[in-house]
Amino acid sequence: MIHKLNPAVSAITPQNDPWDPIRSLHRHGKHILTSVELTVTNLCNMRCEHCAVGETLTMTEGPKIPLSKVLQQLDQVEHLETISITGGEPSYHAATVRDYIVPILKYARSRGIRSQLNSNLTLDLARYEMMAPYLDVMHISFNYTSAADFHEVGFVRSSHPVKQQTSGKLYERMVENTLALSRGGMLISAESMINYRTHDKLSDIHRLIVEMGCMRHEVHPMYPSSFASNLPVLSLDQFRASITKLLDERDPSLWMLFGTLPFYACSMLEEDRRLIRRLREEPNVTVRNDPDGRNRLNVNLFTGDVYVTDFSDVPALGNIHSDTLEQVFERWEAHPLHGSVNCHCPAAQCCGPNLLVVDSYYKDVDFTTRKAAEESAS
Numbered sequence: 001m002i003h004k005l006n007p008a009v010s011a012i013t014p015q016n017d018p019w020d021p022i023r024s025l026h027r028h029g030k031h032i033l034t035s036v037e038l039t040v041t042n043l044c045n046m047r048c049e050h051c052a053v054g055e056t057l058t059m060t061e062g063p064k065i066p067l068s069k070v071l072q073q074l075d076q077v078e079h080l081e082t083i084s085i086t087g088g089e090p091s092y093h094a095a096t097v098r099d100y101i102v103p104i105l106k107y108a109r110s111r112g113i114r115s116q117l118n119s120n121l122t123l124d125l126a127r128y129e130m131m132a133p134y135l136d137v138m139h140i141s142f143n144y145t146s147a148a149d150f151h152e153v154g155f156v157r158s159s160h161p162v163k164q165q166t167s168g169k170l171y172e173r174m175v176e177n178t179l180a181l182s183r184g185g186m187l188i189s190a191e192s193m194i195n196y197r198t199h200d201k202l203s204d205i206h207r208l209i210v211e212m213g214c215m216r217h218e219v220h221p222m223y224p225s226s227f228a229s230n231l232p233v234l235s236l237d238q239f240r241a242s243i244t245k246l247l248d249e250r251d252p253s254l255w256m257l258f259g260t261l262p263f264y265a266c267s268m269l270e271e272d273r274r275l276i277r278r279l280r281e282e283p284n285v286t287v288r289n290d291p292d293g294r295n296r297l298n299v300n301l302f303t304g305d306v307y308v309t310d311f312s313d314v315p316a317l318g319n320i321h322s323d324t325l326e327q328v329f330e331r332w333e334a335h336p337l338h339g340s341v342n343c344h345c346p347a348a349q350c351c352g353p354n355l356l357v358v359d360s361y362y363k364d365v366d367f368t369t370r371k372a373a374e375e376s377a378s
């Protein structure tokens with residue numbers, strides 16, 4: 001497919017978040033495939049307790065699908081706007097960085113497609129520097145107030161005990177890498193989960209993220225999935241209180257992006273609607289609609305399997321050896337689960353809940369029959 005070269009894409013800012021599916025929904029009048037996530041490894045040097053793909057992590061792995069096949073598939077997605085590269089730790093092997101990640105990032109640049117890499121930034125700085133000229137967003141997880149926290153959270157699922165001293169070195173390297181890459185101009189977006197460990201210390205975590213020079217702090221509530229499926233679940237009241245406290249104490253100069261929130265403008269509860277209003281009105285704060293199940297597919301670069309998300313229990317909907325990504329997306333549109341969360345309230349800038357959120361907190365709610373208060377008023 002011939003694409004018009006569009007290198008002059010606008011900067012990523014609170015006003016311009018290319019990963020928000022509501023943009024393409026507004027532009028095309030329906031959800032279309034604009035975002036592809038590529039799982040380039042199942043290897044990782046950490047075993048975080050909240051890991052969304054923890055059950056799929058391995059100690060060894062076979063060969064990947066040839067790069068040419070991957071690029072050919074991406075080339076067939078006409079309205080592709082964003083590519084996310086994920087793992088495991090995508091940079092676990094330097095060869096993956098050299099032979100897959102950098103060429104994919106260069107491809108994205110040549111088409112004016114925005115790119116993100118999900119990393120723990122604990123490996124050699126040189127690996128990340130190789131990507132730096134072509135990468136738009138380096139996304140890291142940051143749920144710690146100290147090296148001791150990092151040790152507890154990051155290695156709890158390891159098959160062998162990891163010494164505090166060893167994890168301490170990784171923690172230091174992550175902080176140093178973040179500082180160095182930020183100084184070099186990379187947009188590092190640090191994501192914190194709101195969970196039973198972090199909900200009352202998010203402001204301290206936030207402060208460290210500011211100190212490391214990150215350009216964005218992403219905050220997502222944690223829901224039961226993969227490694228996290230047996231961890232204590234917070235109540236909606238605890239999530240609301242935690243977000244409110246963070247908004248009160250944050251550094252207003254740092255962009256904060258909230259995602260996968262369990263609060264909607266159609267809520268019957270005044271406290272939910274008040275929080276939604278506040279999130280909308282606060283400067284430098286954005287709420288991203290959930291790409292999973294809306295405009296994004298995930299491709300496993302080992303099997304070729306295509307998923308609607310990388311962490312829900314929906315089985316693969318196709319395979320790149322036999323289907324194009326657009327064909328798989330059409331299959332998802334016909335799936336009963338797709339319809340169950342396919343609501344849209346334009347005045348509230350909302351296009352429905354995440355499947356895990358519904359499963360955790362709103363099993364009996366039919367969102368397709370609800371409307372945001374703003375919609376009823378207009």
Ligand code: SF4
Binds near residue numbers: 367
């Ligand atoms: S789009 Fe759906 S979830 Fe969002 S406010 Fe409207 S009805 Fe509620």
